[in-house]
Each structure stands twice: as C-alpha cells, then as structure tokens.
Amino acid sequence: DVKVTQSSRYLVKRTGEKVFLECVQDMDHENMFWYRQDPGLGLRLIYFSYDVKMKEKGDIPEGYSVSREKKERFSLILESASTNQTSMYLCASSLRYGPQITQYFGPGTRLTVL
C-alpha cells in the first residue's frame, strides 16, 4: 500500500512565525504535491515537484516555498505565517510516467495561525 505521511495532524502557530510542514512517501514516487483545502474553495495546488531539487509553482504559491532534498521527502515552508494561511494542508505523491497516474494523499495537517 502507498503510504504518505505528514509530520503533524494539528498545528497552531502565531502570526509571523516560520512554519515547516513535512511530507514523506514510501513508494519511490517521482511527483509530490502540496495542496490546501478550504471550505467552499475546494482543493488548490500550492507547489509540486517532479524530481529531487525540482519544483514548480501551482495556482497559489504566494507566501509559500518548498524544498525537496530527497526523493521521499517534500517540505512546505510558510516563511512568515499569516492568519489567511489557516487551512488544511494536504500532501500527495504519484508516479511521474505511465498512462494512469494516480495521486495518493496524506492524512492532512490542520494549521491554525493566530
């Protein structure tokens, strides 16, 4: 079974703090993704990575950065947390090549910024 794990299920931070969210997958997947999910707005892509040290902006990258130093690990960084970054953050991974690419999601991190 594909397993995608995230470092925390719940996190509370203060405005201005630097926040690290970590995601690890154990299926040797090339692609990794960070999404945020908000009521009424659905799932929105923040960043994705298709290889080690490679990253591409998604639809809403402002205020975020990412790091992928190892294939299995993809980190999302909030440089200076703000209250509008309170959200559910979801990591996903998938193979890069093939006719039927399926993304597998982690359990999510519910971040509250006070």
Added chain:
Amino acid sequence: DAKTTQPPSMDCAEGRAANLPCNHSTISGNEYVYWYRQIHSQGPQYIIHGLKNNETNEMASLIITEDRKSSTLILPHATLRDTAVYYCIVRLGWGYQKVTFGTGTKLQVIP
C-alpha cells in the same frame, strides 16, 4: 479537465449498495474517470479509476456508460465507515496533472 456534476448528498441504508452517479458529458477520449473519497478531517482516499471499461477492486465498482458521458460508483455493502464526501474527477492520466475536486456527494450511511 472535463467538468463533473454530482448530487450534493445521498443517504444509504447500512448493508445496502450505494450507487453514486456522476455526469461528465464533456469528457475527452483520453481522460480517465477517477473517484476519491474524503472522510471528515482526513486526507482524500483514492478509490478507483477507469477509462471506458467497467472496473472493480476491493473497495468498489465503477460503471462507465458506453458513451462515457456518465459513470456510477458502487459500494456493494455500505457500512457506517463509508460515510464521507465522494469526489468524481475526470483528468488525463499522463504525467503531471493536478487533482481538482468539485463539491462532491456527501454520502450518509444510515444504521
């Protein structure tokens, strides 16, 4: 990606089959139908996907109409743990493709 339409909510009695419909009339020939579900406060869980043939796995069956404009996800014996929001999405299967969820169907399994 093709747009999908799902009913906002459905109820199903425990032990009965849950049939969740999805319309995707603008699907193109190389787009797959994927189903995910999301139990409250958890990450989305992949269920099943298909191109044009019906598919079955240990979780569910997927029936795709011959014209591919609609599909039905079938949970053969619904349990209380199947209460969740079910998302039908249509997307290319190749390479990088982000997942975009619509509003989905909230399935409530009733004891």
